[in-house]
Amino acid sequence: MKIDKVTATAYRIPTDAPEADGTLAWDATTLVVAEARCADATGLGWTYAPAEAAAAVNGMLAKVVTGREVLDVPGANEAMARAVRNAGRPGLMGCALSAVDIALWDLKARLLRLPLVRLIGAVTEEVPVYGSGGFTTYHDTRMAAQLTGWTRGHGIPRVKIKIGESWGRAVSRDLDRVRHARETIGPEVALYVDANGAYSRKQAVRVGEVLAELGVRWFEEPVSSDDLEGLRVVRDNCACDVAAGEYGYDLAYFARLAPVVDCLQADATRCGGVTGWLRAAAVAHAHGLEISGHCAPHAHAHMAACVPNLRHLEWFHDHVRIESAYFSGALDPAGGVLRPGATEEPGHGMRFDHDKAAEFRVGQG
DSSP states (O other): OBOOEEEEEEEEEEEEEEEEOSSOEEEEEEEEEEEEEETTEEEEEEEESOTHHHHHIIIIIHHHHTTSBTTOHHHHHHHHHHHTTTTOSTTHHHHHHHHHHHHHHHHHHHHTTOBHHHHHOOSOSOEEEEEEOOOTTOOHHHHHHHHHIIIIISOOOEEEEEOOHHHHTOHHHHHHHHHHHHHHHOSSSEEEEEOTTOSOHHHHHHHHHHHHHTTEEEEEOSSOTTOHHHHHHHHHTOSSEEEEOTTOOSHHHHHHHGGGOSEEEEOTTTTTHHHHHHHHHHHHHHTTOEEEEOSOHHHHHHHHTTOTTEEEEEEEHHHHHHHHHSEEOOOOOGGGEEOTTTTOOSBTOOEEOTTTTGGGEESOO
16 A cells, blocks of 8 residues: 655644743744545644645655555655755754644554554553643633642642743742742642743753742753753752753754653654654654653653653643644543543544634645
C-alpha cells in the first residue's frame, strides 16, 4: 500500500481572552492540520505553528512522502528529515514534519484497524494530565475560576500557572499570583509554575526559594532553555523540579538538555511527531529521567501511554479548547487521567471538522 496524497491547511483561531506568559503575548493560536491518504483511509496530524508550516507540507514534504509504503512511517520520517536539511530542521520545518508524521501513524493504525496505543504497544492504560493556563494577563478571579474548573470540575490534582511577567520585571506580582493560586486550590493539589525563560539565573534561584516555601513542585523554564548552565544552576539550587524541552526539534537537543533538568519535556508537534517523541522519551529514560508531553494533549495521549518513564501530559487551555471545539473524539480528563484507546477507535481517534473551522482558515496551504 502506498501513500496517495498528503495535504495541509492552516487556521488562525482567536483566543477566548488576551493571553501572555513571561516573554510573549498573543490573541490567536494557529493550528496547522496535515492529512495523509491511502485508498479510502485518511490519517490526521497537526501542529501549533505559523501558517507557513502548511505551505512547507504542501510544497516540500508532500512530494517526499507521497508514493512511499504507508506502513513504513519511520522511513518517511527519515526521508523528510533529510529533505529539510538545507531548509533547517528546528522551527517551522520541524513542526511541518511532525504534523505529517502524526498523520502517517494515524493512517497506519486506521488501515490496521487498531487504536494507535495498541499499534505502538501500551505500558499503561491511564495517562496523567495537569491543567495548564493561568496566563499573566488573567486577573485573580479569572485565574481562580480556571483553576477550580480543573480541580473541582474535572478532579485534576495538578495545575500550572504562568509567571515571569514582563521578562521577570514583576516578581512581586508573580509571587502574589502563586500565593493566590495556592489559596485557591488548597494544600493537596500539586502547584506548578512556568516562567518561559523570563528570569536570570540568580533571580530564578531567589524566586525558587519562595516557590518551594509555597509548595510548588515544578519550575518550568526558570531561565532560557538555551542556557544549559543556567538550568543546571537553578536545578542544583532549587527544591522544585526544573523542567524544560518544549523547544526541542531533534534528539541532539534532548541529549544536551537531559543532564541539566529534573524532567525532560518534549512536544510531538515539534520534535518529529510520534516517531520523534518516542525517541526523545528513550533519551530521557537513558538519563534516568521521566518525560512530560508539552501541550497538544490529544496528539500525545496514545504515544504517552506507551513509554515506561512518563510523568504526565499538559492539559493546555488553548489547545484543549481548540481540540474540543473543532475536532471530534476529544478525551475526558476526569480524575486527572486520559484513557486512550478505551473506545477501541482506530488511530488516535480524532477527526478535524474543516467546515466548522472554515472562517478561521488562513493562507493557501
